[in-house]
Amino acid sequence: MAFDEQRFQAVVMQSLQITEKQFRRDLRLGDIDEWDSVAHLDLVASIEQAFAVRFRAEDIVEITSLEELRTRILASQTS
Amino acid sequence: MSSNSRRLYLLGDKTLSVIAKGLNGLLAAHGLPWEVVDLGYDTWLREIMDHSSRACREGDAALGFLLSPRILERPHAGRGDMARLLDRLSELAPARTVLCSNVFADPLRVQPLTQHRELTRAVAQINEDLYAFSEVNSWFHIVDHLGIATREGLRHIADPRYEAAAQMYFSPAGGRLVAQGWLRVLRALSRPSAKVLVVDLDNTLWRGILGEDGLNGLEMGPAGAGWPYHSLQKALLQLKSNGILLAACSKNNPEDALKALAEHPDCLLRPEDFAALEIGWEPKSQGIRKLATRLRLGIDSFVFLDDSAFERAEVRRALPEVTVIEFPDDPALLVTSLCDCPAFDSLRVTLEDRERSASYAAEARRDELQRVATSPEEFFRSLNMKLTLFRADTAQFERLHQLILKTNQFNLTTERLTPDEFRGMLDCQEKLVIGMRVADTLGDSGVVGLAIVNGVGSKSLTVSTFLLSCRVIGRTVENAFLSWLLSRADATGATEVHLKFHPTARNDVALEFLKRSGLRSSEDGLTWSTPVPPSSPGFAVHFVKIDDQVV
Numbered sequence: 001m002a003f004d005e006q007r008f009q010a011v012v013m014q015s016l017q018i019t020e021k022q023f024r025r026d027l028r029l030g031d032i033d034e035w036d037s038v039a040h041l042d043l044v045a046s047i048e049q050a051f052a053v054r055f056r057a058e059d060i061v062e063i064t065s066l067e068e069l070r071t072r073i074l075a076s077q078t079s
Numbered sequence: 080m081s082s083n084s085r086r087l088y089l090l091g092d093k094t095l096s097v098i099a100k101g102l103n104g105l106l107a108a109h110g111l112p113w114e115v116v117d118l119g120y121d122t123w124l125r126e127i128m129d130h131s132s133r134a135c136r137e138g139d140a141a142l143g144f145l146l147s148p149r150i151l152e153r154p155h156a157g158r159g160d161m162a163r164l165l166d167r168l169s170e171l172a173p174a175r176t177v178l179c180s181n182v183f184a185d186p187l188r189v190q191p192l193t194q195h196r197e198l199t200r201a202v203a204q205i206n207e208d209l210y211a212f213s214e215v216n217s218w219f220h221i222v223d224h225l226g227i228a229t230r231e232g233l234r235h236i237a238d239p240r241y242e243a244a245a246q247m248y249f250s251p252a253g254g255r256l257v258a259q260g261w262l263r264v265l266r267a268l269s270r271p272s273a274k275v276l277v278v279d280l281d282n283t284l285w286r287g288i289l290g291e292d293g294l295n296g297l298e299m300g301p302a303g304a305g306w307p308y309h310s311l312q313k314a315l316l317q318l319k320s321n322g323i324l325l326a327a328c329s330k331n332n333p334e335d336a337l338k339a340l341a342e343h344p345d346c347l348l349r350p351e352d353f354a355a356l357e358i359g360w361e362p363k364s365q366g367i368r369k370l371a372t373r374l375r376l377g378i379d380s381f382v383f384l385d386d387s388a389f390e391r392a393e394v395r396r397a398l399p400e401v402t403v404i405e406f407p408d409d410p411a412l413l414v415t416s417l418c419d420c421p422a423f424d425s426l427r428v429t430l431e432d433r434e435r436s437a438s439y440a441a442e443a444r445r446d447e448l449q450r451v452a453t454s455p456e457e458f459f460r461s462l463n464m465k466l467t468l469f470r471a472d473t474a475q476f477e478r479l480h481q482l483i484l485k486t487n488q489f490n491l492t493t494e495r496l497t498p499d500e501f502r503g504m505l506d507c508q509e510k511l512v513i514g515m516r517v518a519d520t521l522g523d524s525g526v527v528g529l530a531i532v533n534g535v536g537s538k539s540l541t542v543s544t545f546l547l548s549c550r551v552i553g554r555t556v557e558n559a560f561l562s563w564l565l566s567r568a569d570a571t572g573a574t575e576v577h578l579k580f581h582p583t584a585r586n587d588v589a590l591e592f593l594k595r596s597g598l599r600s601s602e603d604g605l606t607w608s609t610p611v612p613p614s615s616p617g618f619a620v621h622f623v624k625i626d627d628q629v630v
Contacts, residue, residue, distance in 0.1 A: 038096040045251035057243035
């Protein structure tokens with residue numbers, strides 16, 4: 001299944017409450033004020049809901065970049 | 080955050096940062112003047128026991144204890160800790176505004192079949208302690224976590240993965256639901272609750288259209304297709320017993336509608352359950368306006384329930400102040416829609432609330448007396464009004480504070496004191512807080528007036544709050560209240576009295592009163608003064624007997 005980048009971006013922007021301008025494909029936790037450790041938990045939960053995936057507890061803290069999020073989503077969709 | 084906002088320190092046994100952030104977002108979206116500050120992971124006992132902590136030191140901040148079922152895993156199932164918390168809160172003087180969640184059990188643990196009894200008992204005991212505490216401490220409010228968990232289900236609000244990852248008991252999704260529960264309590268603390276629910280009849284109160292299906296074709300019985308309407312009617316009776324007035328506004332022939340309400344065997348609501356009825360063919364917004372005039376209540380204290388999207392849109396457009404409930408697609412969800420509407424939320428139900436409907440029924444009889452009386456004087460005399468004035472104390476605190484929050488029309492300054500501010504005034508030497516009860520031959524209207532006098536003991540008294548419930552205005556009670564106040568000022572050695580006034584969109588009736596009172600207005604119109612004894616005659620009091628209990 002192709003990765004729905006558009007959807008992904010929308011969920012990230014909505015959860016972190018950032019604009020299209022602030023969005024970058026390679027954002028990492030801490031790069032912007034909006035993505036702090038509190039927002040991170042909400043972001044992970046929003047991604048879980050939008051892409052019907054469930055991360056492992058340790059992944060919830062270990063994932064620290066959008067790239068890692070994409071990889072984990074893809075892995076769960078192909079498995 | 081605006082400078083007028085009040086701070087709420089959030090304390091708990093687990094990580095609360097996600098909930099605190101979500102709650103701040105909700106508060107801002109609803110325009111509620113609160114700012115939530117998360118005091119960090121597992122701080123509930125530490126902060127409160129340490130007298131030098133932020134939570135203890137900053138006396139004007141409210142405290143919120145947001146607890147998880149994990150406190151039940153502490154020694155003695157957490158009951159000892161909870162007792163320590165409540166003891167400490169009683170000590171913190173002056174009493175603070177405190178919110179505290181009740182508890183629910185998390186049965187997702189080993190040996191669920193043998194441990195549930197013990198756990199359920201522990202939960203019931205802690206909650207009983209909390210309810211008992213809140214009943215005697217009007218500043219202590221419970222947030223119903225148990226209700227949220229029951230409605231939403233534990234697996235939906237808690238997620239062990241997030242607890243493992245971040246010590247959060249509530250998952251991000253669950254935290255949002257919890258934040259909604261806290262929002263409703265904070266909203267009820269800051270905004271008066273609605274007073275009237277206006278319901279449509281056809282396909283709202285019952286299934287069917289009276290004009291087409293006839294009385295016998297209407298369904299509202301406890302079984303079958305009438306069930307949603309039966310349930311709604313039961314919910315309305317419950318609202319009524321908590322002091323919400325019911326009114327009906329329906330496009331029907333008045334005689335037919337009245338007959339259906341009075342005679343349909345399954346109709347739980349009878350004509351006497353309604354404080355007023357507007358049955359006719361006018362636009363509903365007109366009907367609601369008339370109801371507001373008849374009940375002497377502001378349009379913004381009205382809530383409207385109607386199955387017709389057209390009528391809802393018409394009311395929304397003509398009367399944007401009215402809260403319009405979104406009617407569910409499926410009538411089976413009617414009671415759910417009603418429960419989801421926060422307009423009726425109130426943290427306390429006072430005796431006056433419970434008796435309000437009867438009081439409005441007496442009011443209708445007064446209107447009838449007035450109609451048949453040959454003169455206003457004859458009418459006032461026939462009422463045999465008695466006014467009881469008393470020094471406000473903690474016993475009447477809730478009702479008096481409710482008047483401060485709810486009175487819009489006959490309210491000279493509309494100063495919405497917080498519970499803490501108001502409580503502080505009761506023991507203040509320099510202030511006199513007077514409550515007023517009114518009764519007449521047709522019934523007891525209860526505590527319906529309040530004045531706050533400043534500068535007691537000096538020559539010059541300033542009245543910063545002077546208000547009367549709209550239920551009793553226009554019967555010369557307001558004149559008698561002011562006259563009494565001026566004679567008391569005279570008797571206690573004052574030489575002048577100043578009444579503060581602050582105009583609002585709603586208090587014209589208070590301004591008209593001042594203009595008739597014989598008091599002199601300052602140039603800006605914000606202070607109305609008189610020497611005592613007054614030089615101008617002021618109000619003569621003929622129709623009211625005064626029982627002065629102020630010592």
